Amino acid sequence: MAGFVGCDETIERLYFYLDGELTEVRRQEIALHLDLCGPCVGAYGFESELRKVIANRCRDRVPDALVARVADALREEHGRQGG
Numbered sequence: 001m002a003g004f005v006g007c008d009e010t011i012e013r014l015y016f017y018l019d020g021e022l023t024e025v026r027r028q029e030i031a032l033h034l035d036l037c038g039p040c041v042g043a044y045g046f047e048s049e050l051r052k053v054i055a056n057r058c059r060d061r062v063p064d065a066l067v068a069r070v071a072d073a074l075r076e077e078h079g080r081q082g083g
């Protein structure tokens with residue numbers, strides 16, 4: 001069964017969610033969290049857009065360094081909104 005996951009976990013799993021690399025249960029957990037948590041929906045939208053841009057530009061895996069930087073930025077943004 002899907003359970004409620006925290007913001008940190010959601011953001012960490014966002015990449016896998018977008019890549020379709022999660023199991024059905026994991027995806028449900030993320031979807032449930034996105035339903036209930038406004039700031040994470042914003043992070044999801046941002047990440048989604050970023051993926052599109054990157055996919056259009058190089059059709060390759062996102063460099064780890066970029067992923068790490070985006071994750072840091074999202075966490076910072078998220079913290080500021082009090083999530």
Ligand SMILES: [Zn+2]
Nearest residue numbers: 007037040083
């Ligand atoms: Zn959240």
